Amino acid sequence: MSRPPRASRASSRRNPRSAAGDGPDTLEDGLIVASHGRHCVVETPDGQRVICHPRGKKLGVVVGDRVRWQPSQDEGTIEQITPRRNLLYRQDEVRTKSFAANLDQVLILVAAEPEFSEHQLSRALIACEAEHIEPLIVLNKADLAPLFARAWQRLAPYRAMGYTVLPMAAKPVDGVVPAGCSLDDVIARLQGRTTLILGPSGAGKSTLINRAVPRAAALTNEISQALNSGKHTTTTTTWYWLDAARTGALIDSPGFQEFGLRHIEPMQLAAYMPDLKPHVAECRFYNCTHLHEPGCGVRAAVAEAVLQAESPASAGVISASRYKIYSDLFHELSAPPNYGVG
């Protein structure tokens, strides 16, 4: 288990090979394990945690970043960010902001109730596709049988698109976990990888995190105390190790509502939607937007599904709701930006 952030004297950790000078050789390796505004917590390869500040306003570090940092007194300065494998953005009404990097997997947690938004789910999946990150959809509250059956049915098109959807009962009301719905099966999928977990409020995210990382709540408190004297506890994105050997990790980003997709070209959107993608090859025009053009393979597939009353759960079918999500997003991504990107 990783230690709480604490200020340790930088000199004791200095690399003896580089202790002589003040040049780039004195920089140390680190991993960003928490971030809040201009402060962040860096973890050293031997597990020490140090509060750091990025050098300069332009160096925006996010949780999951591998960095090179300069120790100074009790804190440190981040000098460089190692090139990222991937980077995710979140957005609210006001702005878009990067918040996590170098992920292996995104766990999208939804539940039988409250009813999940297909729009939010699709945004998450598109963000993953665009960054080549594997998504894992988990449907919680399998014990609430009729509601669960309905939600499972709503996810049928996503299974048909090839996404993995796992049933779970993290905390069944009667304590009885239906067969094949154990929380431990989901936790097993987190081992040895870095996973961002997200889900709408009430889906069971805290239940899952607290089981996977028993000290999670205490750690979050320690980190937010260290970073901002206990304020803004709910907005600090945090990295939790799952095992003592530090091979697997969970990243929680409380208050997460929507992925930021503004960096995606609208013309690329269909390529990130596995139900639309195969039909693009059937379009008459190479630069078809799939919104109004004659001879559009995507619109033909949507129309056919309606005519044939095909089940959206069949491979190759585009449901009306997914097409609506596509066209809404296309317009959103084509509109001039009205908020800053950070």
Ligand SMILES: Nc1nc2c(ncn2[C@@H]2O[C@H](COP(=O)(O)OP(=O)(O)OP(=O)(O)O)[C@@H](O)[C@H]2O)c(=O)[nH]1
């Ligand atoms: N019936 C049922 N309830 C569950 C299950 N898992 C969690 N819950 C309940 O769902 C509610 C929400 O769970 P939390 O873990 O707090 O959900 P959360 O996603 O962290 O929600 P916020 O704290 O609002 O962000 C709690 O009352 C849990 O007891 C489950 O498998 N079945």
Ligand SMILES: [Zn+2]
């Ligand atoms: Zn088209």
